[in-house]
Amino acid sequence: MSVREAAPVTVPAHAAPAPTGQLQRSRRSGQWWVPWLFLAPALVLFVYFKFIPMAQAIGMSVQEVRPYLGNTWVGGANYTEILSSEGFRSAAWNTVVLAVGQTFGSMVLGFCLALLVEGQTRKLTFIRSAAFLPVVVPLAVVAELWRIMYHPTGDGLINQLIGLVGLGPSGFINDPHTSLASIAVTGIWRGAPYDMMIFLAGLAGIDRGLYEAATVDGASTWKRILHVTLPGLRPVFAILFVLAAVRGFRTFTEVFLLTNGGPNGSTEVVMTLIYKLGLEQSRLGVGSAGAVLLFAATLVLTVCVQLLRRRRSA
Known part of the structure; x- marks a missing residue:
């Protein structure tokens, strides 16, 4: 019984498949404007405003x-x-001090919060959502809330809390010596949850095998943070430093609503000074x-x- 060998099938030259790069170029040809079409409304708003x-x-x-x-x-x-102008130099110094305090304070607190709430359980999801609430609350509401808590008399909320440990009532935003630090605390409280979420995204990208290897080598929790976590988050720190510093330099709403630059110009920043020069003094x-x-x-x-x-x- 003979078996016929199948004759080779010849494919015409015109039917040969096109290279992958050529197919991709043909699919994209004439459609380069599609992403720009979706970006157009945002670009128009950015240009105009x-x-x-x-x-x-x-x-x-x-x-x-x-x-x-x-x-x-x-x-x-x-x-x-x-x-x-002496007023501008004073406002610039206050801006730098406030930006430095808020930047490092929010980054340190955000990093600590990220370490505490890192995980995948439902309880941690709820805690992360609750911790992120200060970011989504309007800044005017945040300023009014802290203005009430900073009430300078002994009946104020924070004065009552520090009174439990034997400290006397403080003027907070009404005292030239503590007003700038009080505003910095408000900025840290609002900015730390935002930094926490970015730190959580950075922590998710660190190889877990490095933690396991460090644990096998007998490294303590502090050493694992120092030698594994911090080096792995180096790009995140750079990004957050820029974002937090820009946020600190552009501080306006909380200063304007809490103190309006007072008392005696102790909290005057560049943004509030610009506002007064341009809109109040014309x-x-x-x-x-x-x-x-x-x-x-x-x-x-x-x-x-x-x-x-x-x-x-x-």
Whole structure:
């Protein structure tokens, strides 16, 4: 019994499958505009409400703004005036102190919270959601809540709590010596849960085998955090430092609602000073110069952190 061998099937040259790269290019051809179509509404809002006002602020910073009379060119006179102002230097110092305190305070507290609530159980999910509530609460509500708790008399909530350990009542936001620290505590309380969530995402990306190997080697909990957790979270720390620092430099609402720069200018920051110069005193040119200086400082900080991060990773 003979078995016929199957004749080889020849595929025409025109029927040969196209390369994978060519198929992908053919599928994407003519559709490059689809992502931009979805981004268009957000881009329009950004351009109209952010980039155009930024360009106008830069233009007004070198002009004497006179509504209905026409602006006049003054060059760098506005920058000279605001840089030579004692009020601006004091506000800049308060801004730096507040930004540093809020940045490191929220990062340390957020890191500790992330270590405490890391896990997959339902109880931890509820605790994480409850801890994140300060972030979603409107900042005006947060400021009013802390203003009530900071009531300077002995009947205030925080004064009653510290009275339990024998400490006398404090003026908090009404005392020039404690007002800035009180605002920093409010910012830390609100910013730490946001940092906690980013730390949790970073902790999820650390290889669990490293913890197991460290445990086998007899490393304690503190050593595992020091030699495994912290190195694994180095990129997260860099990102959070930039975000928290920018958040600290742009502090306005809590200061404006809690103290409005008082008492005696002890909590005056650059943002509240710009607001007063531009909208209360109608010195829009000088206020715009202050805003440009604040933007430049934030930009320099961000670029320096990114360059330092790239140098370490190289």
